[in-house]
Amino acid sequence: AQRVTQPEKLLSVFKGAPVELKCNYSYSGSPELFWYVQYSRQRLQLLLRHISRESIKGFTADLNKGETSFHLKKPFAQEEDSAMYYCALRPSGGATNKLIFGTGTLLAVQP
Amino acid sequence: EADIYQTPRYxxxxxxxxxxxxxxxxxxxxxxxxxxxxxxxxxxLIHYSYGVNSTEKGDLSSESTVSRIRTEHFPLTLESARPSHTSQYLCASSESGTAGTQYFGPGTRLTVL
Incomplete structure (x- = not known):
């Protein structure tokens, strides 16, 4: 079954501390993985995708096929990083471009 | 400005x-x-559309229906609302092809009493 698991509903860190938002997936093929973010009173938007292998707003995520994980990391959290983060998987080979989402992790960065 | 709109918001x-x-x-x-x-x-995902006159049901069964008569318009209809339909509904769009990023609207928060 295709599934995305985000084990933490809430992650609270202090400003300047490292952040790691966990994401594990279940999929037999080669998926595409994404992180979407929703800031307060804003809409859901793409943060980064694994195929781009880029750093956005200081965040990076590496696809680990052996551990079926796609954890989101940032070395030094900022207060403006506080938001809801969703990990998502797109099955390969499908024409729909559909996404399978995790339940999300609320990141709270304390001053 | 290119955007995706949803009404009502609540x-x-x-x-x-x-x-x-x-x-x-x-x-x-x-x-x-x-x-x-x-x-x-x-x-x-409850519904998706490849283009005009193309609609498919998503992974989650839903009593709602959709239509796609115009490229830019994708309304969702509930014929008889029930409390179990209370939820947030998000609309998204993407370019053709499987690599297109999905862009989301602001959402509609529906409460059925």
């Missing part, structure tokens, strides 16, 4: 009413999607 309605949630995009995208999200839960 809707409180009584059981048995027919409702239509509007979604329009000026992104020029062919593909459009409806997701349903209950509080604290993941987004579930």
């Amino acid at each position: 809707l409180v309605i009584g059981t048995g009413k027919k409702i239509t949630l509007e979604c329009s995009q000026t992104m020029g995208h062919d593909k459009m999607y409806w997701y349903q999200q209950d509080p604290g839960m993941e987004l579930h």
